[in-house]
Amino acid sequence: MKHLIAPSILSADFANLADDVEMINESSADWFHVDVMDGNFVPNISFGFPVIAAVNHYAKKPLDVHLMIVDPDRYLEDFKKVGAKVLTVHYEACTHLHRTVSKIKELGMKAGVAINPHTPVSVLEDIITDVDLVLIMSVNPGFGGQKFIENTYNKIKALRELCNKHNAEVLIEVDGGVNKHNALALLKAGADVLVAGNAVFSAEDPKHEIAELKKLNIEVFQA
Numbered sequence: 354m355k356h357l358i359a360p361s362i363l364s365a366d367f368a369n370l371a372d373d374v375e376m377i378n379e380s381s382a383d384w385f386h387v388d389v390m391d392g393n394f395v396p397n398i399s400f401g402f403p404v405i406a407a408v409n410h411y412a413k414k415p416l417d418v419h420l421m422i423v424d425p426d427r428y429l430e431d432f433k434k435v436g437a438k439v440l441t442v443h444y445e446a447c448t449h450l451h452r453t454v455s456k457i458k459e460l461g462m463k464a465g466v467a468i469n470p471h472t473p474v475s476v477l478e479d480i481i482t483d484v485d486l487v488l489i490m491s492v493n494p495g496f497g498g499q500k501f502i503e504n505t506y507n508k509i510k511a512l513r514e515l516c517n518k519h520n521a522e523v524l525i526e527v528d529g530g531v532n533k534h535n536a537l538a539l540l541k542a543g544a545d546v547l548v549a550g551n552a553v554f555s556a557e558d559p560k561h562e563i564a565e566l567k568k569l570n571i572e573v574f575q576a
């Protein structure tokens with residue numbers, strides 16, 4: 354499968370959000386990555402339902418919503434209503450993760466589980482066949498523009514092995530500090546979806562930056 358690129362609108366220009374949504378529409382990106390922060394699970398607050406609904410109104414690609422909030426069960430229907438196609442909750446924020454994942458799928462969305470840098474892949478052993486996507490945080494969640502954590506490569510490989518062991522068809526998404534310098538190595542380790550915020554929006558030509566990430570070809574790299 355060709356890898357997917359999900360620019361994170363956390364790093365967009367909120368005063369001109371429609372322009373940045375249009376840029377992503379016109380680019381070779383596959384998804385919109387939407388980071389929701391509650392000031393409790395993470396030490397930052399991003400945006401809520403009205404902003405996501407507005408993005409969804411203009412977006413021509415699926416919304417990949419990353420919830421960094423405690424007790425996300427309270428809001429699953431609301432995220433469906435504002436247009437989430439993939440809904441990812443944090444392992445560390447869910448007491449009854451299996452129930453949460455089941456509910457997300459019942460609502461007709463793809464269900465993702467995210468793990469923080471300190472959380473081992475092994476905790477996913479008993480949920481891996483129930484999820485559509487696992488998001489590996491490659492920075493501590495809460496802010497864009499942070500430095501990539503190198504241990505992420507080991508975690509991607511461990512997750513790939515866990516998926517193979519259980520015959521689980523799961524997309525592996527990597528989020529935090531991803532750029533054109535580490536992207537190919539991430540794909541080689543087994544990543545399917547690359548999130549990029551700062552790397553895209555701080556670039557002189559964001560659309561070109563997305564194209565650079567999209568055109569990476571792991572087969573050429575392996576030859």
Ligand SMILES: O=C(CO)[C@H](O)[C@H](O)COP(=O)(O)O
Pocket residue numbers: 361363364386388419421492493494495496497498499528529530531548549550551552
């Ligand atoms: O979930 C996130 C932060 O918690 C963001 O998706 C992530 O940080 C992407 O931004 P950048 O590429 O700038 O690191």
Ligand SMILES: [Fe+2]
Pocket residue numbers: 361386387388419528548
């Ligand atoms: Fe994210």
